[in-house]
Amino acid sequence: IDEDNPFDKGVENQDFALYNSCSVIQNGEILKKYNKVFLANDGHHEDRKYFTPGIHSDKLDENPIGVSIKIKGEYIRLNTLICEDIWQHPEVYDYAFDSTHAQEFPSVTIALNHSYFYYGKTKERLEVCDKIANTFGHSVIYCNPVGVGDIVKNIMIYDGNSFAIDGFGELVYQAPAFKKELGIFYIDVKNVNVSIPEVHPSKYEEIYNA
Numbered sequence: 001i002d003e004d005n006p007f008d009k010g011v012e013n014q015d016f017a018l019y020n021s022c023s024v025i026q027n028g029e030i031l032k033k034y035n036k037v038f039l040a041n042d043g044h045h046e047d048r049k050y051f052t053p054g055i056h057s058d059k060l061d062e063n064p065i066g067v068s069i070k071i072k073g074e075y076i077r078l079n080t081l082i083c084e085d086i087w088q089h090p091e092v093y094d095y096a097f098d099s100t101h102a103q104e105f106p107s108v109t110i111a112l113n114h115s116y117f118y119y120g121k122t123k124e125r126l127e128v129c130d131k132i133a134n135t136f137g138h139s140v141i142y143c144n145p146v147g148v149g150d151i152v153k154n155i156m157i158y159d160g161n162s163f164a165i166d167g168f169g170e171l172v173y174q175a176p177a178f179k180k181e182l183g184i185f186y187i188d189v190k191n192v193n194v195s196i197p198e199v200h201p202s203k204y205e206e207i208y209n210a
Contacts, residue, residue, distance in 0.1 A: 017052035022080050022112055024067055032067040036082035044116065044154055047084070068105055076189055077107040079138070086111045086128060086142075106167070106189035107138040115144050117159035117210055119203050126163065126171070126198065133169040139187045140165045146180050157210050170195035177201070178209050 019035040035054025039047035066079040109132060115121065129140040146160035164173040164185055172193045173185035187193060201209070 018050060019054060020047065020051045020082055021054075022082060024069065024078055024080065026069055031069060032064050034065060034080045034082070036085060038084040038088045040084040044151060044156060045084075046151075066107065075105045077105045079107060079109040081109060081111045083111075083113045083115065086113070086132075107136070108187070108189060109138045109140045111140060111142045113142065113144045114149075114158065116149070116156040119206055121159070122161045122177070123200060125161070126165075129163075129165050130169050133165045133167055137167045139167045139189055141187075146178060159210065166193045166195075168193075171198055172196065174199060177206070 020039075021033055021035045023033045024031045036047075036051070037054045039045075039051055039053050041048045065081065066077045068075050069078050111129065115125065125142060125144075129142055132138055132140050141164045142162055144160055144162050145158045147158050149156045149158060159177050160175055160179065160181070161177045162173075162175040162183060163171060164183075164187060166172050166187050167189060170193055172187055172195060173183055174196060175181045175183050
């Protein structure tokens, strides 16, 4: 992978504990690994049954949320959060996003999710990510799968609805609901982007599509 194409990939981590993790890989080198800090364990979630939580501390090198990477000749700060982490604002952000080190370059936060559907969930996701963008000036890319998942005790619907918000809180990309799509979009990390309107289907339309 060259510096024009960094990507995140789920991995099983080292040691004897199993973590829910992601890595940032560039030019064949693992630049950082991040272990999910907050494990959802209510409702349909049983994260603690399988995973060990990542370290939550003010020592960025122990479980770094962000790493500085070079893309097209310019450095940005790429942050990664996993599912429940993003719902824990401000606890998980305070020690990383507010630090001088984290603000060295423009920041993009990628939120990797496995978020199941219920009516009104998209609006809740947008509000959480909008808060990050407006509080810290980060662009946020929210990634969510499409399909049906068997979690043993229930069958869950995953609606997709991935989206991107720039550092000024403007929605710049919205993937369709309940459809697979390879989304290509542009975020200027230094300036306001051209926003797109939010689309909120009616309750009956959304449930019918599910």
